[in-house]
Amino acid sequence: MKQFLSVNDVLDISKLVESAKAYKKNPFKDPELGRNKTLGMLFLNPSMRTRLSTQVAAKRLGMEPVIFNIDKEGWQLEFEDGVIMDGNKSEHVKEAAAVMGMYFDIMAIRTFPGLKDREEDYQEKYISQFVKHAGVPIVSMESATLHPLQSLTDILTMSENFDFSSGRKPKVVMTWAPHKKALPQSVPNSFAQWTNAWGKANFVITHPEGGGYELDEKFTAGATIEYDQEKALEDADFIYVKSWSSYRDYGKINCTDPSWMMTADKLENTHQAKVMHCLPVRRNLVIGDNILDGNSSLVVEEAGNRVWAAQAVLAEILKNI
Numbered sequence: 001m002k003q004f005l006s007v008n009d010v011l012d013i014s015k016l017v018e019s020a021k022a023y024k025k026n027p028f029k030d031p032e033l034g035r036n037k038t039l040g041m042l043f044l045n046p047s048m049r050t051r052l053s054t055q056v057a058a059k060r061l062g063m064e065p066v067i068f069n070i071d072k073e074g075w076q077l078e079f080e081d082g083v084i085m086d087g088n089k090s091e092h093v094k095e096a097a098a099v100m101g102m103y104f105d106i107m108a109i110r111t112f113p114g115l116k117d118r119e120e121d122y123q124e125k126y127i128s129q130f131v132k133h134a135g136v137p138i139v140s141m142e143s144a145t146l147h148p149l150q151s152l153t154d155i156l157t158m159s160e161n162f163d164f165s166s167g168r169k170p171k172v173v174m175t176w177a178p179h180k181k182a183l184p185q186s187v188p189n190s191f192a193q194w195t196n197a198w199g200k201a202n203f204v205i206t207h208p209e210g211g212g213y214e215l216d217e218k219f220t221a222g223a224t225i226e227y228d229q230e231k232a233l234e235d236a237d238f239i240y241v242k243s244w245s246s247y248r249d250y251g252k253i254n255c256t257d258p259s260w261m262m263t264a265d266k267l268e269n270t271h272q273a274k275v276m277h278c279l280p281v282r283r284n285l286v287i288g289d290n291i292l293d294g295n296s297s298l299v300v301e302e303a304g305n306r307v308w309a310a311q312a313v314l315a316e317i318l319k320n321i
């Protein structure tokens with residue numbers, strides 16, 4: 001693997017999941033793979049799980065992770081081409097990325113969307129410039145439109161929590177939930193893209209009708225869209241809860257209906273469904289206490305799996321440099 005920006009960089013999802021499981025069984029089996037290699041971890045936005053799990057994963061492969069919170073500690077970067085830099089931006093990404101590429105063997109980057117200009121966000125203006133100018137493999141730690149390390153973790157978590165030998169496909173339902181902030185579509189886009197590419201589930205997406213919450217079909221094609229949440233949740237094996245802002249009415253919050261919150265009573269007509277969320281989750285706004293404090297929640301186990309997903313991805317890239 002030469003980079004990790006989306007599922008399209010993965011040759012064989014099942015193999016990558018098996019590799020993550022092998023690291024889970026034996027975290028220290030490859031202490032030499034990343035020896036004398038440095039991972040630059042660049043944050044333009046906040047992070048807890050991604051930062052910590054990727055750092056731990058890198059160390060277990062013998063790598064040295066170096067963290068740089070560019071948003072707080074660096075020069076403000078310019079990303080536009082051909083501008084006169086007489087404003088508050090001190091350095092162009094062309095130099096910044098090229099320089100960092102001289103220091104690091106792999107670079108991992110977190111950069112959220114602006115949620116104002118859909119075209120700009122969906123062109124991945126920020127991460128793509130690092131790809132272009134850094135000259136080293138780039139790993140997405142959530143970009144403007146995708147969050148592949150999270151999605152690999154989610155596939156791993158589902159594969160551990162379903163008995164595929166039953167011959168039945170699990171029903172996976174991704175449901176929208178209300179939120180007070182306009183959130184990126186990155187996590188739901190990416191979950192849809194990976195679940196479709198994985199191909200081992202019956203996949204349904206449910207969200208309010210009329211607010212433009214339909215996600216980019218480039219990621220969702222193959223999934224069933226059902227606007228009635230109750231109907232969508234029938235016979236579910238996994239319920240993936242996520243809030244996102246409108247895609248069609250870009251970046252807007254067009255629905256705040258609390259009845260879309262995930263609560264324990266909604267599990268009644270499911271196959272004892274397990275509830276997933278990437279975290280951080282706002283209790284009693286997105287998911288109720290009665291789920292998060294009960295047996296149906298996988299959220300902590302899921303977050304724990306982030307280490308093994310990151311380790312599998314870094315290992316694949318290290319084998320190629």
Ligand code: SN0
Nearest residue numbers: 181183184186187278279280282
């Ligand atoms: C981010 C998102 O993409 O939805 C990161 C998830 C991994 N989530 C948030 O920004 C939540 C912030 C909040 O205040 O609840």
